[in-house]
Amino acid sequence: MNTPAPPPAPGKRSLLKTLEIDTRLLGMIGAFVAICLVFDLITDGRFLTPRNIFNLSIQTVSVAIMATGMVFVIVTRHIDLSVGAVLALCSSVMGVMQVQLLPQLFGLGHPLIMPLTIVAGLLTGAAIGALNGFLVGYQRIPAFIVTLGGLLIWRNVGWYLTDGQTLGPLDHNFMLLGGVEGTLGDLLSWAIGVVLSGAAVLAIWRARAAKIAHEFPVKPLWAEGALMATAVAAILGFIAVLNSYEVPIGRVKRMFEARGEAVPEGFVAYYGLPISVLILIAIAVVMTLVARRTRFGRYIFAAGGNPDAAELSGINTRMLTVKIFTLMGVLCALSAMVAQARLANHANDIGTLDELRVIAAAVIGGTALAGGVGTIYGAVLGAIIMQSLQSGMAMVGVDAPFQNIIVGGVLVLAVWIDIQYRKRTGAKE
Incomplete structure (x- = not known):
């Protein structure tokens, strides 16, 4: 007579499950702490000084803002390779507005320069995002191709708009959004x-x-x-x-x-x-509420989890795609606003390689490239980890090319860890 095997004794795994501890988030926090401690040790305590933490926070904002939107894009099984180029074009539009056009119309330092500049940038980003969404959603062109084309187009459109010149000085009120001045x-x-x-x-x-x-x-x-x-x-x-x-x-x-x-x-x-960090906090809170508490957010995760089922259930996935890419364009404009204000000018190389950093931040933060899974707080933490890694390498004298090699390696490693995690937890790949 076979006796039934006794139930397994509760162990560490069951305790983590009972406490609902997100092991992925715990691992990210552990990696961030390890990066900070290692670089602080190597730099003789200079990495964790208030000055460096202040600089690290304002340098993270631009990428983190776009990473919150990239979560929605990747969750719906798309990709956006044009975010850095869109940022550059939005920055050129805002630079022309506050350096060349509006001062001639209102005079230097006029209080309307800042709001009109921001509106122009937001409209530019929204228009480009809506165009991307239309081509992907209604014309069925793969997002990879549409945004790869945008990567080549929009930065050079901005170059022609400014005649390749660096624009400055910026409006004083506008520069308050960059962090150092405000x-x-x-x-x-x-x-x-x-x-x-x-x-x-x-x-x-x-x-x-x-x-x-x-x-x-x-x-x-x-x-x-x-x-x-x-x-x-x-x-x-x-x-x-x-x-x-x-x-x-x-x-x-x-x-x-x-x-x-x-x-x-x-x-x-x-x-x-810094005001820029406060802007990031506000955007992260709003995007989290959109993801968790709105119909739009539920539709995004439903479409990402099973696009066919979502369409059969009545979700207009084509219009949903347009809305997601439009939102991504608006966030690129907000990132351009913060980045330009921090640098105190518009330069043609602004946002270079931000495509890599934004996608890496979202993926490191737990957004699955297979779609359907992702969190806003994870993307923000991923951006902080990426910036900490780059800032630490810069402080210890690592060359810029090697920094990009490390960032690329970290991105591949993050995807591999995500695949292994989903295999172990039985999650969808």
Whole structure:
């Protein structure tokens, strides 16, 4: 008589499942921490200084903004190779608007220059994205071909628009969006940090309440509390680091001299949270809400998971494609706005190789090239990892060509890890 085998004893895997810990996210965070610690050790503690973290944060914004849109593109089983070129064209349009056209119309420093410049850039990005979406969705041209053509077209259109010239200086109000010129200071940054911390705690609590209301299993209360504490510590810790970065005394003197005042004795100013990083946070929150709480977001993941079933269920996948690529174009324009403001001019090489960085950020962040799977927070974290890797290599003197070799290798490695992860977890490849 055969006796039934005893049930397997609960182990580490079952504990992770009970706590609903995302092992992929945990691995990404571990990789990010390892990168920071290694480069900090190699650079004798210069990598994790407030100054470098501040610079790292504003350098990440442009790629991270586009990576949030690339998640939607890849989830629906498409690709966009033209994002860097679209960014360059949007940047050239905004450069011409605020350097050549609008100052002649309104005069230098007019308050309408900044909003009209941004509107022109957004309309340009939306138009190009809509064209890409139309060609892919309605004309059935593969997205790879459409956007590869765009990679060759749009940057050179921008070159002709500016006659190949670097445009500057930019409008002073516009440059506040770049990060270096525009920061919130220490007090307002602390206020934003407290608000973001409260929002994170509320979101975690509401997600738990929603699961309970629908009779879904939930994590232990202590685990939820630990997650809330970790989120609050990460947000406030980031704000504390930025608030410890002092504004150079020379710049402080110029600020006071512009107001006709003398610097008070012992006065110290801190940069705080850059406006560009605040823009990224706002975009990431909105894109996450779109992905999780709207019909549009549900349609995106449904179409990516099974396009035929989505079409048979009544989803207009052609129009959905147009909307996704239009959104991608708008995000490219926003990235161009931030990148141009950070550089304080429009240069023809702006956004070069951003296609690689954006796609790599999305894939490293867990977006499956097979479609149907991806997260906004993963893409943002992927962008942070990519920028940390590049900044660290630059600090230790690695040549730019070798940096690109490393980035390419990391992208291939990320895809291989994704394939192995899905094989082990039984997820769709």
